[in-house]
Amino acid sequence: MAEPVRADSAHITPSAHYTGYVWCRHQLAEPAFATRLGRWIHACVAPIAWGARLGFGLNIEDFLLQRHLLIDARLRQAIERRGATQVVEIACGLSPRGRRFRQRYPQLDYLEADLPPMAQRKAALLDGQGWLDRQHRVASVDILAGEGPHSLDSLFAGLDPQRPLVVITEGLVNYFQRPLIEQFWRRLAEALRAFPAATYLTELYPDLREHPRYRQIRWGVGLIGRLTRGGYPLHYRSEAEIAEAFRACGFAAVEVLDPQVHGAELCLPRGRLPSLVRVVEARR
Template identity: 35%
Template sequence: MTQALSKHRHISFTAHYTGYIWYQMGISHPLLATSKGKTLAMIAHPIESWGEKYVGGSMRTTLKERHTMLNDRLRQLIEQHPNLQVLEIAAGLSPRGWWFRQHYPMIDYRELDLPDMANIKQTALKQIDANSPEVLSVDLFTDDFQKAFEVFDPSRPLVVISEGLINYFTKELLQQLIQSIAYYGKDFQSLHYLTDLYPEPVKNKLAKVIWSSSKLLKVMSRSAFSFHFVTPEQVRNFMQQAGFSKVQVVQPSLYFKKDKVELNPEEHLGDLVWMINASL
């Protein structure tokens, strides 16, 4: 039977780039780093280094922040629920599933992506560990998405996690995705959704440059990449309207805070990326 397809199924070149950056950071397996990713990382390196020196941050430092915050929260949830189940959507070449299956073998961790990327990931994981579970392949915007939830036990808690995904959709499609996660996950013992989100870069001194870059990314990735939110309150309201009762917005400026300067968690603190911790 042919899988129903939506028009929102393009693999972004960013999956290769992020996969290689994670490998460079020493947190991934070499088989999850592609030659295409290496080329992209080499091209971006001078710009990234300039940003880190003169602006105080770059795309790769942002990747590290979001990856660290998501992993930290997932570890906390595993400590609270040793029988946790995890579904990572649009998993790409992320090392998260491989790493967590190694360190927490008691959890059921499954990854999901579109067919082409799922095949690439499946091949790499099987070379690393022949017992790696099958990478699921469904389209998030068709009814097939429900099938991904059916492989899990509803009597146990479930975490759905995504990274580098939700800014690629229009606000309407994003609402559809989050509503689907809340609806398909409502019968589980508990449901958590962890994701990163790029807010509008209104507090960043390079806001105009970032906006221009986002337009280029939108064209190159054949997506609807955009910034949808300015304040944490806007994010909470949006997530709650989509079905999640509890929503926490975590900003790196507070999460990695090293000084004693008081910061208002309800303000946009200038970070390029936030983490969203939502639950039912």
């Protein structure tokens, strides 16, 4: 029997609406990606975000932009330097990346995937704008499904195993406890064996206890968990621990990127405090 979509993945959707609105605010997305729910959540969070900026020097939207733009930069490198022609963005939510990259690289096959309700909404949005075609598609996936129609194997079945692939997850990792997300990474690494070259791009927020605003970060993490009806655990104590975990899950080459170090040429937002986010590029 096929494994059902698990309810413990469903709490992520509110943050998809929030980030969709943030991308529009910063001119990274067209107005179609901004929803009423996204505007409402942003308005609710705005006083808290203002207080965090003023009192602690922490800017939520800066962290979001750092991760988003650095993943974009690494995706461009994979396309232009390593010949990637297929992209799968899992937990795509209201990300505008597929739209932007299909405009810039018409040869690209771009597959967006999310839980069925979000995938249906994304497909309707893109189709309503006339943006869906044979090279830009949307499918359903549940990263916790080991088999069945929503599994990784089912998602990758329609890809060309002779062509290089990039897989992206953004805004996903820290919604799951470490054993669950590492189980997904192991399944992903195994699935990527079918391709001549494969790159996985993601971001995560490590448990940076030496950060000067660690106490405030922990409070903010708890708030995010309540707003999204789930938890938001911080994984790993250092960049070395992150790289070791990815290698243990089956990735041979791992690079852990600090946006304030590796994103200097991208003109990423820079706060007066160290960045909280890390972008990971892992290859098979």
